[in-house]
Amino acid sequence: MHFSTPDNQSSSTWGQDHGPSKSALLDVAARIKPWIHRTPVATSRYLNELSGAALYFKCEQLQRMGAFKMRGAVSAIAALTDQERARGVVTHSSGNFGQAVALASKIMGIKAYVVMPLGTPKVKRDAVLSYGAEVTDCAPNLWARETATQEIINKTGATALHPSNAMEVILGNATATMELLEEVPDLNGVMAPVGGGGLLAGTALATAHFGHNCHCWGAEPAAVDDAFRSLKMGSIQTNDQTNTIADGLKTQLGSINFPIIQNGVASIFCVDESEIIASMRLLWERTKMVVEPSSAVALAAVLKYPAQFSGKKIGLILSGGNVDLSQLPF
Incomplete structure (x- = not known):
């Protein structure tokens, strides 16, 4: 078993x-x-x-x-300082957490960057874009996700929001x-x-x-x-x-x-x-x-x-x- x-x-x-x-x-x-x-x-x-x-x-x-990802995304963004909110947030996601961060950021008035692996279902990618987030595509592996996320942090000062950890x-x-x-x-x-x-x-x-x-x-x-x-x-x-x-x-x-x-x-x-x-x-x-x-x-x-x-x-x-x-x- x-x-x-x-x-x-x-x-x-x-x-x-x-x-x-x-x-x-x-x-x-x-x-x-x-x-x-x-x-x-x-x-x-x-x-x-x-x-x-x-x-x-x-x-x-x-x-x-x-x-359910909306719950965690709102919780994470609500805990940010005003200075962190001003610089925006970034996450990597195959879809649902990316959507959650994008929507939570939109309704809470901050900028969102979402790294998405190639092969993500179209419905999820389209939703992230519709909520106003900036999408960066990457290879479908953890190293590629984390590398692309770090590049955005280095460029923008955005706060990283991990989807689960x-x-x-x-x-x-x-x-x-x-x-x-x-x-x-x-x-x-x-x-x-x-x-x-x-x-x-x-x-x-x-x-x-x-x-x-x-x-x-x-x-x-x-x-x-x-x-x-x-x-x-x-x-x-x-x-x-x-x-x-x-x-x-x-x-x-x-x-x-x-x-x-x-x-x-x-x-x-x-x-x-x-x-x-x-x-x-x-x-x-x-x-x-x-x-x-x-x-x-x-x-x-x-x-x-x-x-x-x-x-x-x-x-x-x-x-x-x-x-x-x-x-x-x-």
Whole structure:
């Protein structure tokens, strides 16, 4: 079975004395509230029957700009000084965080630069441009992303906003699960997709501080299973290739979010490409929700490992819905 728990634990050992406090999370939630949507929680009788569990979908595809990333982007920009805002912000992103930074910058009145790898879905690139950000294209690898970002910093003095490995971003991301647990307080656990780790780390913080015996789980494409291997090995692992339909999950964990994930995530479950596509189609057809492949990874994990979730109340973070309709896999 392709799922992992840390070698030294069988479930979450996150304690209330580790990492950001509950009050810090509440402060961030209040700070970003004017700039974001409180997204709905959806259910499906059919998917409950199919999974054997009671599933509660946090619909972040209905967030502003179409993904949870808006939460982290607003949180990060809100924390900048006036001098930093005057110089603008820069990020590298395959799409959703770039859109989030572009839109957050527009509504908060600052300049945004976004480095985007070649091959980014057209719908995401077009959205970044439509929000007024300046886009720089680069090769589809981490070195190229970071090099282009540094060149912009050297030229403009812009502040770099990391898509996932920054505490203000992680805290902003946590607010999705905070809202979910406020609406469904007796969840047995929350499943979030994992790529760069910012959403999963935020989910871990929220379940620890606001859940009641509530686990945090990650879901990841088997084709890019670095988070799965990182949790198992106890150190950050990398991928030799990034060939997955879940384009938002191709990046790797970072030094800030990985310790949170180690302490707060019970298991990471891996799913195959065909399982991601099947779950995406289920969500489109049965719930009428337009979600991108990265969102479908969470449902795919629950369906693949029924023995782990049967009879439980499970929250699933639908991370985004920015889909290139000309490239649908079904």
